[in-house]
Amino acid sequence: MYQLYWAQETGALAPQILLEEVGADYQRVIIEAGKEMEADYLAINPRGQIPAMVLPDGSLMTESAAMVLHIADNYPESKLLPEPGSTQRAQVYRWLFYAVANLYETDLRLYYSERFTTSPDCADSIKQQARKDMDKAFELIEQQLGDGPYLLGETYSVVDPYLLMLVYWHESPSELLARHAKLKRLCETVLQRPAVQRIWSQHYPAG
Ligand SMILES: N[C@@H](CCC(=O)N[C@@H](CS)C(=O)NCC(=O)O)C(=O)O
Known part of the structure; x- marks a missing residue:
């Protein structure tokens, strides 16, 4: 277990x-x-x-x-990962690592800003920069998404729920998704999967 x-x-x-x-x-x-x-x-x-x-x-x-x-x-x-060595698997690695390095990282700066400075006065400007960097990082994802609904098109993979998780840490997921139609479709499609529906309310009881 x-x-x-x-x-x-x-x-x-x-x-x-x-x-x-x-x-x-x-x-x-x-x-x-x-x-x-x-x-x-x-x-x-x-x-x-x-x-x-x-x-x-x-x-x-x-x-x-x-x-x-x-x-x-x-x-x-x-089949949550494409064949080892395939181009599609390379894309999953690429965007999963990108998400960790650029999106998870900005969440840490935004929500734990005091850890990124020795001067408490700077916390606000650290948050502001984190918001800007997060926006840029999501924009690049939006540009990379094709016809969808998933990052790999019709093929669901581990990177899709990872992106969903990061979208919902945004200060305003609805405002973010209003700006990014492809990311919105990805999130809506992942949210419909039975596995996600079973546990979503544990994390987000209000829906
Ligand atoms: N790189 C780690 C980051 C984990 C992480 O930062 N988790 C947050 C919650 S999302 C946390 O535990 N924060 C508490 C803290 O850092 O004090 C991962 O991907 O698992």
């Missing part, structure tokens, strides 16, 4: 969607707000970040993007 160290509206969302999608046997271990820096959880993830995931063999992994790749690798029949 997988154990997913979990909290609402965190990086646990994408791996959880994938665990649901492949029908894996998994359990959520809910970390209440503020408890991620307590000794029990730091013993699991010394960075005090969510998610963490214990694999069926008892080993531990962190990093949400690595988790989604690992889940896809372990359930090849679910």
